[in-house]
Amino acid sequence: MEKKKITIICIVTIAIIAITGIYLSDIINNSELDEKESIDVLFAAGFSKVGPELISEFNKKYPNIKVNSKYGGSGELFATLESQKKGDVFLPADYKYMEDAMNNGYIDNNTVKNITKNVPVIIVEKGNPKNITSLKDLAKDGVKVGIGEKNGPAIGKATAKILEKNNLNIAVEKNIVVTSTTVNQLLTYLITGQVDATIVWEDMASWKESDGKIEVIKIPTDENEISTVPIGITNFVKDKDAAQKFEEFITSDEGKEIWKKWGFEV
Numbered sequence: 001m002e003k004k005k006i007t008i009i010c011i012v013t014i015a016i017i018a019i020t021g022i023y024l025s026d027i028i029n030n031s032e033l034d035e036k037e038s039i040d041v042l043f044a045a046g047f048s049k050v051g052p053e054l055i056s057e058f059n060k061k062y063p064n065i066k067v068n069s070k071y072g073g074s075g076e077l078f079a080t081l082e083s084q085k086k087g088d089v090f091l092p093a094d095y096k097y098m099e100d101a102m103n104n105g106y107i108d109n110n111t112v113k114n115i116t117k118n119v120p121v122i123i124v125e126k127g128n129p130k131n132i133t134s135l136k137d138l139a140k141d142g143v144k145v146g147i148g149e150k151n152g153p154a155i156g157k158a159t160a161k162i163l164e165k166n167n168l169n170i171a172v173e174k175n176i177v178v179t180s181t182t183v184n185q186l187l188t189y190l191i192t193g194q195v196d197a198t199i200v201w202e203d204m205a206s207w208k209e210s211d212g213k214i215e216v217i218k219i220p221t222d223e224n225e226i227s228t229v230p231i232g233i234t235n236f237v238k239d240k241d242a243a244q245k246f247e248e249f250i251t252s253d254e255g256k257e258i259w260k261k262w263g264f265e266v
Contacts, residue, residue, distance in 0.1 A: 037064060037065040037066065037239050037241075037242040038065070038066040038067075038068065038238070038239065038242070039065065039066070039067055039068065039088040039089060039237075039238070039239060039242045039243050039246055040068045040069075040070065040086065040087050040088045040089070040238075041055075041067055041068070041069050041070070041087075041088065041089040041091060041246065042070050042072070042077040042080060042081070042087045042089065042090050042091060042092075043069055043070065043071045043072075043077075043091050044071070044072070044073070044074045044077065044091060044092050044093035044153075044154060044229075045071050045072055045073055045093075045153065045182040045183055045184050046093050046118065046153075046154075046155070046182075046183045046184065046200075046201050046203070046204070047071070047091065047093070048071045048184060049207055049262055050203075050258060050259060050261075050262040050264070051069055051071065052069075053258050053261075053262070054249075054250050054255060054258055055067045055069060057249075057254070057255075057258060058245075058246060058249045058250070061249065062242075062245055062246075062249075065242045065245065065246070067246065070087070072182065073148075073149075073152045073153035073154075073156075073181045073182045073183075074092035074093045074094060074097045074152075074153055074154040075097070075149075075151060075152040075153060075154075075156075075181075076152070076153075076181065077090065077092060077097070078092065078097050078100060078101060081101055081104075081106045081234065081236075082104065082106070085106075085236050086236060087234050087236060088233065088234055088236070088237040088238060088239070088242075088243045089231065089232070089233055089234070089237075089243050089246060089247060090106075090107060090231070090232050090233075090234055091115075091229070091230075091231045092154060092229075092230070093118050093153070093154030093155070093183070093201070093227060093229060094118065094154035094157060094158065094227040094228070094229070095114070095227065095228040095229070095230050096154075096157065096227075097154065098112060098230040098232055101232070101234075102232070105235060106234055106235060106236070107232045107233070107234055107235065108232065108233050108234070108235055108237075109232075111232050111233040111244070111247065112230055112231070112232040113230065113231055113232070113247065113251050114228050114229065114230050115229050115230065115231055115250065115251055115256075115259065115266065116229045116259050116264040116265055116266045117226055117227065117228060117229065117264070117265045118154065118155075118158075118201045118202075118203075118226070118227040118228075118229055118264075119201065119202040119203075119224070119226050119227075119265070120155065120158050120159065120162060120199050120200070120201065120202070120219060120224055120225060120226070120227075121199065121200065121201070121202045121205070121216050121217065121218055121219060122135070122138070122197055122198070122199055122216070122217040122218075122219060123187070123190055123197070123198060123199075123200055123204075123205070123210075123214045123215065123216055123217070124190070124196060124197045124214065124215050124217065125190065125193070125196065125213070125214065125215070126212060126213050126214060126215055127215070128215050128217075129196075130142070130143050130196045130197065132196070132197050132217060133217060134217070135162065135163075135166050135168055135219060135223060136166075136168065137197075138168065138172045138175060138197055139168060139171035139172045139174075139175060140175075143175050143196050143197060144175065144177045144194070144195045144196045144197075145172060145175040145176050145177065145195060145196070145197055145198065146176070146177065146178045146179070146180065146186050146189045146190065146194070146195035146197075146198040147159045147160075147176055147179055147180075147186070147198065147199060148179065148180055148181075148182075148183060148186060148199075149179045149180065149181055152180075152181045152182075153180070153181060153182050153183055154183075154227060155183040155186070155199065155200060155201060156179070156180075158199075158225045158227055159199045161225040162199065162219065162223065162224060162225050165223065165225065166223050177194070177195060178194060178195060183200050183201060183204070186198045186199075186200050187200055187204055187207070187209060187210065187214075188209075190214060191209060191210075191213050191214070199219075202216070202218075202263060203262055203263030203264050204263075205263065206262060206263040229264075231247055231250065231251065232247075233247060
């Protein structure tokens with residue numbers, strides 16, 4: 001009888017230990033999940049190729065930081081900051097949008113760094129059937145032109161400045177058949193034959209979509225409007241330490257090599 005009591009006590013004790021172990025394990029696992037860091041990065045649409053690789057390499061170094069990316073026209077991203085007060089890291093395609101965000105108190109000014117340049121170029125269909133060799137040729141009769149919206153994506157602002165700088169805004173306007181809220185869409189318009197020429201960022205010539213389908217006409221420096229690409233941490237940031245780690249990585253030597261791979265100057 002005594003042995004039976006001892007056996008029962010042992011069984012009950014083992015069961016309690018097992019249950020306690022499972023409970024403690026759940027607490028630890030849940031705690032780890034709660035501690036998993038997360039940041040929301042607002043990427044300009046033109047970074048939709050370099051962005052995923054930057055995130056992938058970053059996560060090899062910091063696997064516990066989840067990076068949620070949102071791609072859009074720089075004007076659209078600025079509107080997100082303005083209307084929703086959301087986003088941890090801001091990465092527009094032109095410094096003007098960062099400057100506006102800083103002036104409105106959306107950015108921690110001490111975190112702003114310049115990363116690279118965005119260089120506008122003219123792109124045309126492979127073979128250049130319209131024989132476009134310069135900005136002036138965008139005004140030739142019969143040339144269908146696509147441009148970014150002036151108050152939308154960074155490429156739209158840059159294009160407006162380029163045309164105005166070269167006294168071509170009125171002459172080219174008659175040939176504009178479509179405008180876009182993202183630079184990516186301009187590339188699609190050209191590849192699908194909806195336009196004969198457009199102005200996009202130089203790095204896009206390295207995209208798979210462009211391979212064998214486009215030709216690039218460079219714009220002389222004195223006629224061009226080259227943009228500076230910045231990064232900054234917002235004043236809405238949820239986890240500043242994680243955001244700083246991301247910024248430090250993509251501005252590091254390792255990060256710069258990835259930018260170079262995708263056709264950017266750093």
